[in-house]
Amino acid sequence: MKLFKRLILLILIVIGIVVYRNYPRLNLLAGYAAKNTASSVFLANRTLTFTDSTDNNFSPVNLASNTINTEEESATSSAFGLLSRKAIYRRGLGAVLVPKNADVSKSYRTPNRNTKPKNIPYPYGNGKQKDTLFQNINYDKVNKAVANMFNDTNKTRAVIVIYKDQIIAEKYDTDFTKESRILGWSMTKSITATMFGILQHKGKINVKDTPNFQEWQNDARRDITIHNLLQMNSGLEWEEDYNTICDVTEMLFLSEDMTKTQINKPLIGEPNKTWNYSSGTTNLLSGLLREQFNSHQEYLDFWYTALLDKIGMHSMVLEADMSGNYVGSSYGWATPRDWAKLGLLYLHKGNWNGEQIFAKEWVTYATTPTPSSNGWYGAQIWLNAGKRYPDVPENMYSFNGYQGQNVFILPDQEMVIVRMGLTKNADINVFLKEIISGVKN
DSSP states (O other), X not given: OHHHHHHHHHHHHHHHHHHHHHHHHHHHHHHHHHHHHHIIIIISOOXXXXXXXXXXXXXXXXXXXXXXXXXXXXXXXXXXXXXXXXXXXXXXXXXXXXXXXXXXXXXOOOOOOOOOOOSSBTTTSSBOOOOOOOTTBXXXXXXXXXXXXXXXXXXXXXXXXXXXXXEEEEEEOTTOOTTOOEEOGGGHHHHHHHHHHHHHHTTSOOTTSOOOOGGGTTSGGGGOOHHHHHTTOSOBOOOOOTTSSSHHHHHHHHOSOGGGTTTTOOBSSOTTTOOOOOHHHHHHHHHHHHTTSSSHHHHHHHHIIIIITTTTOTTOEEOBOTTSOBOTTTOEEEOHHHHHHHHHHHHTTTEEXXXXXXXXXXXXXXXXXXXXXXXXXXXXXXXXXXXXXXXXXXXXXXXXETTTEEEEEETTTTEEEEEEESOSOSOHHHHHHHXXXXXXX
């Protein structure tokens, strides 16, 4: 009997050690599931069943048990019954994870928006396009390339091909339509950078200046410029690995104010010589944008009044952290057609139907390769200067996000191509090559 009791005690001790060591992972697991569920159900209007079977159906997130409260507009996720996380939906600001002991009844500010659509053809309005048939387009070839992206391997949700401002191909997966909001993940970074381009165009900021962060004034970090941050070339320490507990996962699923996550990180490289992909840097930039305004309300409004609603991206919702700051690294939701509008704005060098949103020189700046990035990265924009896609023009650039979210801009072909999916398994080089081959210049 004593031996049996000792054995039980030993088993309990082992279980306790396993739980203790993996508790942080359970926190992140439940956090991801709760946040993703709340956004999917209450922002994107998907069902819990659909969300569990698609958006949360990958390891280890699929181990969480998820429930929703429709009256409260919240989602709760449990990791093996050992730990639970809750996310609430705040209209205008999207879903957010609730920290322990947080007062969810506390009032919060939301952006003022003008979402009245213009009654003119897409893309400058949301009206029906004019019937246009381009003689130099092989529509069968383009449509075949698009159709090839929709299978169990590629897991694509939407594709749009735009040529000379006209949609020449458009396809959606089952349960998705042109009205479906889809999370762009890190494509949101390109929106954050664009806000700096707009401020610079207005003469409100110079990206070659250094930010006035008090934490940096007494060491070498004071030499970091906004330009270095935009290019993710600051030399600041940061680990970006979504498969483990690290800086980025702790920021997204544990932090109340994501704009502060990287500000206390030390230098591990030299500014302008050490490229390192960092979502923390982008959220630091979101915090820097906040400092350009006298009030939080002005900060919230500016993203929409100066860009998103101005170019008709009315479906867009930028989600904010618990402190009310936009998560500029990761949490932008919009329809594929609205994501395409951002690509068209860049294709037209900042000009939107006759109005210059940002200077045309900004596109040149944003698509200039960052030192030490091997030609892959500009100012929060991915490049093909390093021939990542060997059969695609080198001057192609793109907004990219987790799980295969892409807006490709091809200046020579006058094209914008949007692909949104659930996996990066698709051969993007072949996809783009086949579409380009369907257009005779």
